[in-house]
Amino acid sequence: xxxxxxxxxxxxxxxxxxxxxxxxxxxxxxxxxxxxxxxxxxxxxxxxxxxxxxxxxxxxxxxxxxxxxxxxxxxxxxxxxxxxxxxxxxxxxxxxxxxxxxxxxxxxxxxxxxxxxxxxxxxxxxxxxxxxxxxxxxxxxxxxxxxxxxxxxxxxxxxxxxxxxxxxxxxxxxxxxxxxxxxxxxxxxxxxxxxxxxxxxxxxxxxxxxxxxxxxxxxxxxxxxxxxxxxxxxxxxx
Numbered sequence: 250x251x252x253x254x255x256x257x258x259x260x261x262x263x264x265x266x267x268x269x270x271x272x273x274x275x276x277x278x279x280x281x282x283x284x285x286x287x288x289x290x291x292x293x294x295x296x297x298x299x300x301x302x303x304x305x306x307x308x309x310x311x312x313x314x315x316x317x318x319x320x321x322x323x324x325x326x327x328x329x330x331x332x333x334x335x336x337x338x339x340x341x342x343x344x345x346x347x348x349x350x351x352x353x354x355x356x357x358x359x360x361x362x363x364x365x366x367x368x369x370x371x372x373x374x375x376x377x378x379x380x381x382x383x384x385x386x387x388x389x390x391x392x393x394x395x396x397x398x399x400x401x402x403x404x405x406x407x408x409x410x411x412x413x414x415x416x417x418x419x420x421x422x423x424x425x426x427x428x429x430x431x432x433x434x435x436x437x438x439x440x441x442x443x444x445x446x447x448x449x450x451x452x453x454x455x456x457x458x459x460x461x462x463x464x465x466x467x468x469x470x471x472x473x474x475x476x477x478x479x480x481x482x483x484x485x486x487x
Contacts, residue, residue, distance in 0.1 A: 251298070253297050254296050255274065255291055258366070259293075259356045259405070260293060261352060261355050261357070265290035265291055266290070266291035268287060268424035270356060271285070271291045271317070272285040272404055272408075273399075273403070276319070276429065278299045282429075283319040285318070286320075287316075287317050287423075287426065288316055289311075289315070305320070307319040307320075328460035328468050329380060329444065331444070331460075331462040331467075332375060332378060332380070332442060334384060337383055337384045337443075341371045343374055344413075345419055355409065356368060358370050358371060358410075372410035372444075373413075380414070380446050382442060383442070383444075384442060384443075385441045385442070387441065389438075392437045396436055396437055399434075403435065403469070404429040404431065404472070407460075407471070408459070410443050410444060410459050411457030411459045411474045412457070414446050414457045414459070415455035416455070421479060424474060424476055425476065426474065427472055428472060429470065429472035430470065432470055433463075433467075433470075439464045441463055442466075443459065443461050443462075444460050446459075454478075456473065456474070459474070
């Protein structure tokens with residue numbers, strides 16, 4: 250039976266894993282594209298077991314408690330054209346998280362994480378394109394040993410821009426389900442661009458698409474995610 254452990258560095262909320270990073274780790278266990286459904290917040294610094302069911306579904310457990318399920322998937326998602334890198338830089342200047350942030354220590358989008366520690370993916374609006382966009386230059390700590398970024402970090406980069414695409418007013422939402430597919434791993438130090446857009450909404454459910462482009466504007470990864478507004482929402486952290 251496989252196991253995985255999420256280090257505290259890779260948090261989303263302070264006490265649980267960033268959802269995109271966690272989904273990338275689960276996909277690594279499956280060695281294929283999967284749809285990961287989050288049942289409970291994935292705990293940090295805890296050994297989780299990964300159980301494979303006869304139908305190919307993976308179940309992630311903390312003892313007897315189910316944390317997530319992952320089922321084999323094929324991602325069908327058309328990505329928009331890549332914005333220019335400098336467009337993403339300009340959009341990032343208007344990142345909502347600079348005004349207030351619910352989880353400022355998030356590994357992916359937290360404003361309190363310094364370069365070389367957090368990923369600092371700050372997606373701001375490109376209203377004329379109907380997108381949010383962020384520049385991202387992967388640092389050396391994300392190197393898989395071959396000069397390229399680990400796939401789970403690309404999955405992480407595809408997480409938070411989806412939230413900012415569906416919650417421009419910073420309403421509280423929780424990642425419920427995500428399907429991420431990495432076409433090609435980007436290089437450490439490469440000037441990448443990440444975008445997010447809203448696919449649809451129904452009541453408290455919101456669906457987002459995200460895409461990651463390399464320094465040449467070529468598509469390298471995509472994700473489709475379901476975000477859900479909880480019934481009781483705490484105020485944002487100023």
